[in-house]
Amino acid sequence: MNQRVLKVLEFNKIIEQLTKHAETSLGKGLTEKLKPAIELSEVNALQDETDEAVQILRLNKVIPLGGIRDIRPSLKRSSIGGGLSALECLDVANTIYGGRQAKNFIEALEEDFPILQGLTQLVTPLKELELEIKTCIDDHGEILDNxxxxxxxxxxxxxxxxxxxxxxxxxxxxxxxxxxxxxxxxxxxxxxxxxxxxxxxxxxxxxxxxxxxxxxxxxxxxxxxxxxxxxxxxxxxxxxxxxxxxxxxLSASVAGEADTLLINLEVLAKIDFISARAKLSREMKAAKPVMNDQGIIKMKQARHPLIATDEVVPNDIEIGENYTSIVITGPNTGGKTVTLKMIGLCTIMAQSGLQIPAFDECELAVFKEVFADIGDEQSIEQNLSTFSSHMKNIVGIIERVDEESLVLFDELGSGTDPGEGAALAMAILDEVISRNARVIATTHYPELKAYGYNRKNVVNASVEFDVESLQPTYRLLIGVPGRSNAFEISQRLGLNTMVIDRAKGLIGVDSKNVENMIASLEKSQLDAEREYEEAHKLLVESEKLRTDIEKEWLALEQQKEKLYKKAEEKAEKALRKAREEAEIIVDEIRKMKTNAGLKEHEWIEARKMLDEAQPKLLKKGTKEKEKSKTAEEHVLSPGDEIKLLTVNQQGVVLEKVNENNYLIQVGIMKVKAKRQDLQYIGKPKLTPEKTVATIKGSNYHVRTELDLRGERFEDALHKLEKYIDDALLAGYSKVSIIHGKGTGALRSGVQDFVKSHPAIASARMGSSGEGGSGVTVLEFK
Missing domain, CATH: 1.10.1420.10 (MutS, DNA mismatch repair protein; Chain A, domain 3)
Structure with missing residues (x-):
């Protein structure tokens, strides 16, 4: 990108604004050297960097870069054996501290910022060197006594x-x-x-x-x-x-870490550079552009970056998709040149990694070259007239232009005879357009008003002029060539009507037709824009209405969930109370079990069923309901494992009584149940010889022996008690307790325990084939 174009488009002023946002001299050095990139991948990488820093600013956070100094001269001198002053050493320590603060800040962000977080991984904290310096030098650069x-x-x-x-x-x-x-x-x-x-x-x-x-x-x-x-x-x-x-x-210590410190400086300078681009974006209220290499520019409400926000008039710009060239006509001071510069400057900014002042999702192209012939090019030194100077510049452009170029012509063909100038302007446009470059040109010549209608890939445009106020509105009208408005302006200024009528009679019929056509186009475009604004207003209102309805619906769903939860809590409370009452009743009845002549295992079974009697409350729409629905459709057969939903207990189907009733085994009980109260679980997985014991014992699948060897005395007795309950529920008549021989303490404890157990009929030592004195065989009543 040649320096002349950057100067003409005032990119240097953008650099000045950017430099003010850099926190360090290192960052300022990078901003002053900023140049537009010409490769799409490089431009996208720069834009991604800027966008990450913009996202951090939107979180109301700023990357801390205080204390970082340009210590490269000190590092170079220390590396060749030179000594550093106390203040230079202090600058090194402060730079290490500032780099660590920036690193910690970025790494502590909860959101994912891969580019900046990747950069901070290259920063080495160097805490030991910082501590060594700070131990010797105070904050004012004085050597400490210690x-x-x-x-x-x-x-x-x-x-x-x-x-x-x-x-x-x-x-x-x-x-x-x-x-x-x-x-x-x-x-x-x-x-x-x-x-x-x-x-x-x-x-x-x-x-x-x-x-x-x-x-x-x-x-x-x-x-x-x-x-x-x-x-x-x-x-x-x-x-x-x-x-x-x-x-x-200290200088020697700094020299030992010189290479690491140089890498830190390079990374911190880049972070500062990226942060400065983000701060400029926030200042301009800019947006990240979508970049392409097809020469397509689409910007909504784009503003000139160097004009104050309260003064600039935003415009929509589109080129490169349906047409490759725009010819803007209209009177002076209407904003043609500003529009031209705005397009060129936004393009260069985007290629430099800067966001542009336009609406979100704007689109810009990456050009290898941007050419501009703008302003008064008169050269006194070279004794060239304005026309000659412009023409010399245009000749240079034509020599280098290609399909990857953006060309900006201001007042093309001006400075010479109007007829020759208009013809020359059209010939130059034909040549540049034939190279498939993107071209935007402004002109005064009325002959060029029809140029867009006679050429492929060319569209006319104009800047709007308010005849009532005699002031330009600076709005760009794509598809409408500019009118001179000379008669209307003259009439508003008080020129005699007869003079104006005589003038109208002197212009040709073709000119009248062109002016009438332009006036009609302007009216049609204004009507279309007004209708668009009304439609957009309706769209916004409908979106707001939809959002409000969604909020109300969400609130209703939340209220419904609260009611479900409240009902569940109430039901759980009632069930808890009922269970507590049942516990009291069971305990009282158990005390009278001797008189009633009931067996211990029956009470154990009743107690366990009571513990598991509380059903799980299912929320609306859960998978459990879907599963139950599927289970109801399954045809049950003897041996199928099922769940009895009324008591939330598993069991086994014994036989089908009729179409809607089944005989099932739940624990030690055989009951009849309706089909809708049964949930199919699956086929039994036990071997045939164990099926009978499983049906009798329901879920209590226990072995016929219990190994207590190696257990602590208290743990062994606790396991023994639970095992006897499970064996009773499984319907076993005899089990073996393996306690080993050892000191005999565990054997004595087991035998003392079983003597007092009401469900055990007898206990004996194992025979030689059963384990001898290391086993106690229990037989149940």
Whole structure:
């Protein structure tokens, strides 16, 4: 992209605005070098970068980049063995800190920002180097006492010497105040002195280091403090040497991380550059364009980026799909040139990764070259007229233009004879259009008003002019050539009607027809735009109505869900209360079980059925209902596993009584049930020899032996108790408890437990074939 076009389109002003938004000198350096890219992939990558930063700004968040400095000169000097000053080392530490802050901020964002998060992964925190520097240097660039033990000792002695010198000199100020010009202690040549009057020089004695301009005051170092001042001076020299040593060590540490720091700087500069583009986008209220390489431009309500928002008139621009060229006609000061520059500037901005001031989903093309012949090109230095200068520029454009070019002509063919100029303008347009370039041209020549009707891929356009106010509206009308409006303007300004009528009679019939046609087109377009606005208003209202209805529907659904939940909670509460009451009744009856002569396993079964009697409340539309519906359609046969929905218990079908009733086994009970109360689960998976035991024991599929070896005593007894209950429910008459021989503690515990169990008829040691004394065989009543 040639520099002349960038200057003509005032891209440099966009750069100035962009630079103001950069936080660091590194970022400003990148903004000042910004140039449009010419490859679609590169442009899309730049636009994606900018859009990520824009999304962060929309979250009311700003990437922190404070404290970052351009430390590249310091890094270069330290890398070749040079020493850094305390302030330079501090800049390095602050840059490390600023980079870490930016890295942490971007990585902590909840949303996904792959480009920026990928960049921050390249930033190395370097906390150790930062801590090393900050331990030695304070925020003002001063070396801290704790930078080294030696420095701390030297400074302690310095303070001691200073205190002793001051003490002696202050004694002088009190005892010899009449000999001093002022009763103060001051410093000359890094030594503490007193301001002594000239006439008392010999009485004070010592070394003269300076004198006042009048010569009446001598700044003297009394003999009594010379030795102390010498000691102080030596300590100050040692301090300087120690500071130089500390800075040399820090410089070496910085040199060791120079390559990493340079990478950090490069990444942070790019992040700042991207952030600056996003901030400019927010300032301009811009949008991300969709880029293409087919030469298609579609912008809705596009604004010139350099005109204030409250002054600029937005326009719709479209070129490259149905037509490749636009010829804009109309009077001066109507906004033709502004429109031309706006299209060119927005194109260059988009190719530079900047968003453009237009509505969302605008579309722009990537061009290899943008050519522009705009403004007064008169060259005094080359002794060229305006026409000659324009023509020289146009010749250069024609030599280089191709199908990947955007060409902008302002007042094409002006500056010469109108007839020849119009003919030349049409010939130039024909040549450029034949190269399949995208062309937008403005002109005064009326001959070009019909140009768009006689050429393929060309459309006329004009800028609207309000005859009532005699002011341009700056609105672009695509498809309508411009009118001169000379007669209407003259009449509004008071020109005699007879003169105007005579003028109308002098123009040709063709001109009248063209002007009438243009007036009709303008009226048709205005009517179409008005109808479009009305239709758009109706669309917005209908969208709002649809949104309101959706909100009401959602609120209704939420209210319905609340009612369902409330009903469920109420039902659960009632069931809980009923269960508690049933528990009390069962406990009371159990106490009387001996009199009733009931067996223990029957009470265990009743208790377990009570525990599982509470049904699950299903919400409307759940899969359980769909499953139940499917189960109802299944034809049941003996042996099928089913669930009895009335008590939420699983069982097995024994036989079909009639069309709607089945005999089923649920636990130890055989009951009749209706088909709609049964949910089909599946075919039994047990072997034939275990089927009888399974039917008798329902869900309690237990082994005929229990292995307690290795269990803790309390855990073993707990498992034994549960196992006996399960074995009773399974209908077993005999089971084996394996407890091992060991110390005999577990065996004794098992035997003591079974002796007191009411459901066990007998307990014996296992035979030689059953495990011997390591097994206890139980037989149930």
């Amino acid at each position: 930078a080294s033990a030696k420095l701390r000792g030297i400074r302690s002695s310095i303070r001691t010497y200073e205190a002793r010198v001051r003490e002696k000199l202050e004694n002088y100020t009190r005892s010899h105040s009449n000999m001093l010009s002022d009763a103060i202690v001051t410093i000359r040549n890094d030594r503490y002195v007193l301001p002594v009057k000239q006439e008392y020089r010999s009485q004070i004695g010592g070394i003269v280091h300076d004198q006042s301009s009048s010569g009446q005051t001598l700044f003297m170092e009394p003999k009594a403090v010379v030795d102390l001042n010498n000691q102080l001076h030596e300590a100050l020299l040692k301090e300087k040497q120690e500071i130089e040593r500390i800075l040399a060590e």
